[in-house]
Amino acid sequence: MKRLTCIAIDDEPLALELIREYTSRCPVLNLLYTFEDAIQGAEYLNHHPVDLLFIDINMPDITGIDLVRTLTVRPMVIFTTAYKNFAYEGFELDALDFLLKPIDFARFSKTITKAVLYQEYRQQPKSVATESIYVHADYKLVRIALQEVAYIESFGDYVTIHLLNDKAVSSLMSLKKVLEKLPEKQFIRIHRSYVVPASQIKMVHNRKVSLNAGRELPIGNSYLPMVNEWLKL
Incomplete structure (x- = not known):
């Protein structure tokens, strides 16, 4: 380099x-x-x-x-x-x-x-670079492997990235800003407070998303058409 x-x-x-x-x-x-x-x-x-x-x-x-x-x-x-x-x-x-x-x-x-x-x-080439993202957490720059993400949650000025190993990383940033870092086809916003990896969606029913890790998350009314469109793919 x-x-x-x-x-x-x-x-x-x-x-x-x-x-x-x-x-x-x-x-x-x-x-x-x-x-x-x-x-x-x-x-x-x-x-x-x-x-x-x-x-x-x-x-x-x-x-x-x-x-x-x-x-x-x-x-x-x-x-x-x-x-x-x-x-x-x-x-x-x-x-x-x-x-x-x-x-x-x-x-x-x-x-x-x-x-x-x-x-x-x-x-790195985009195909390689999008295997992970960097976020600020606890005054450090933390690398997050995207395959380890269970779901992402927004609360106030912070987002929390929940991982498959039950750990979580919180960062001072908006959900919109996180989405800008993520590969578009691999993650879907289902609610103003939630983004999920498409690969982790087990089932969609009763306006809820069931994840492989066992968590159920609500689908916001304004995001329902987007989720339905994704299900057609």
Whole structure:
């Protein structure tokens, strides 16, 4: 795999110096530029897409979170900050990780390994890539094998992916966003709160779906035509 191109944006010179040192110790990384000025960094990104962005959150002109929101082409993002309370907003933007200052090299290295794996996943042919998805859970990027999914449930701002081994993974995201990650023909939305794998449907009766794992889920009125259409296939 080719080296990951990256830039770093931070208004603290010492923080940028540390990023330069750490990236130099990771052969897989190619650090192109560092920026103390967030606006200059944003302008560079809008004209020169990169694979990976290290960015501070607390900066004088614009926060790192707001800057990432403005990007039309978004790289993998690693937020660096001295404050834990920004994690919620960061993961809302699908940040790859969150590094708390002062950054330890072992923790930095672990995050880069994650970035490499995620980049390899994104570059796989679609037929291979859709065998699994990545979601944020417990401040980590978690890989979910689609063949292990029993059903997916939405509750408020969270989704819970129930697995066939009776374990579950909860993530801060909408059901609509999960569906965008899933192969269209393999999963079907049966309710505003439920998505099920087509392969796990055992029976449809009385406006309910019976799953192979033994669970029964309701079919929403607005989704009934879609389920009936799927049954004709």
